Amino acid sequence: DAGVIQSPRHEVTEMGQEVTLRCKPISGHNSLFWYRQTMMRGLELLIYFNNNVPIDDSGMPEDRFSAKMPNASFSTLKIQPSEPRDSAVYFCASSGRNEQYFGPGTRLTVT
Amino acid sequence: QQQVKQSPQSLIVQKGGISIINCAYENTAFDYFPWYQQFPGKGPALLIAIRPDVSEKKEGRFTISFNKSAKQFSLHIMDSQPGDSATYFCAATSGGGADGLTFGKGTHLIIQP
Numbered sequence: 001d002a003g004v005i006q007s008p009r010h011e012v013t014e015m016g017q018e019v020t021l022r023c024k025p026i027s028g029h030n031s032l033f034w035y036r037q038t039m040m041r042g043l044e045l046l047i048y049f050n051n052n053v054p055i056d057d058s059g060m061p062e063d064r065f066s067a068k069m070p071n072a073s074f075s076t077l078k079i080q081p082s083e084p085r086d087s088a089v090y091f092c093a094s095s096g097r098n099e100q101y102f103g104p105g106t107r108l109t110v111t
Numbered sequence: 112q113q114q115v116k117q118s119p120q121s122l123i124v125q126k127g128g129i130s131i132i133n134c135a136y137e138n139t140a141f142d143y144f145p146w147y148q149q150f151p152g153k154g155p156a157l158l159i160a161i162r163p164d165v166s167e168k169k170e171g172r173f174t175i176s177f178n179k180s181a182k183q184f185s186l187h188i189m190d191s192q193p194g195d196s197a198t199y200f201c202a203a204t205s206g207g208g209a210d211g212l213t214f215g216k217g218t219h220l221i222i223q224p
Binding site: 002004030033035042043044045048050055056091093095097098099100101102103104105 | 136143145154155156157160177200207208209210211212213214215216217
């Protein structure tokens with residue numbers, strides 16, 4: 001099993017630009033989660049989907065953030081426009097029942 | 112509001128010793144408590160998890176102790192090895208584990224040879 005796949009692994013962009021992070025969950029898993037990790041705030045849940053439907057997006061910090069899951073094997077997290085305070089590592093995780101498995105993360109730097 | 116409090120922030124243990132990390136939670140709806148291990152530049156990896164209907168769960172050198180009345184749980188790493196040096200996160204969730212995780216702030220563990 002390839003595990004959760006995220007791309008890109010690193011992203012450097014300028015303030016104001018649009019950023020799209022991608023995630024491919026483990027095949028057969030029906031829940032997908034997006035988390036953000038920073039030194040100040042630690043690991044925090046942004047949004048999660050169950051069977052491709054958004055269940056809880058209360059962690060999405062602002063309207064600049066949006067997430068989609070068009071099918072069971074793909075999800076995107078978009079930031080538009082990006083700001084320096086969005087710099088963080090963004091993790092995608094998937095779950096089949098209760099155990100969440102994390103991807104390697106995307107390190108985003110907004111200058 | 113920090114719903115899961117983790118301590119200590121950092122911990123140094125001699126090789127062969129026992130590493131103990133503690134967590135406390137506030138939300139009584141939480142019903143699934145996993146621990147994750149994270150190495151630099153990697154994603155968190157699930158170590159072991161427990162549900163509140165048991166007081167202890169052991170997998171190899173890793174043991175979770177759970178105290179439902181006190182709303183506390185802890186991770187014990189027996190015979191700690193240098194390869195165990197990492198950051199450890201406790202977490203909690205509801206819905207039997209189906210909901211998103213609320214994480215503690217993490218413990219940076221160093222095992223000295």
